[in-house]
Amino acid sequence: MKLFKEFKEFAVKGNMMDMAIGIIIGASFNKVIDVLVKKVFLPPLSLLTGGANIQSKRIILREAVVDTTGKNITDEVAIGYGALGEAMLDFLIIGFTVFIVVKFMNRLRNRAQDTKDETVVTPKDIELLSKLTDLMEEQNKLLKTK
Secondary structure, three states: OHHHHHHHHHHHOOHHHHHHHHHHHHHHHHHHHHHHHHHHHHHHHHHHOOOOOHHHOOEEEEOOEEOOOOOEEEOOEEEOHHHHHHHHHHHHHHHHHHHHHHHHHHHHHHHHHOOOOOOOOOOHHHHHHHHHHHHHHHHHHHHHHO
């Protein structure tokens, strides 16, 4: 019963909803990045390499063996460095995009928490804490002068 109660508290606090929203947005963001890499970045890169499909680049370790009827006897063994390159490009784009988004969100949060900035509405808890801090500093100055 205690486990159920803890799960209920977890779900009610919003953590579960935040995770679900993050997973859904992450899945759709993955599709956007996939299209961005495959349809925007790789075609010019392929053009620079003479029209080669970068994703299909590989080092063949062992050729496939085919009999006279066209049936595969042994499969090809290859290192697919082109797919690795595409995955690395995906990773770099995702990392850079997340960095930009976090930087933007931090800037907005810092502006919202700045009580002296009148262009953004400061949350009530930050405003009250700021007033409390100002009052404590004023009180400390008065105590030091006595």
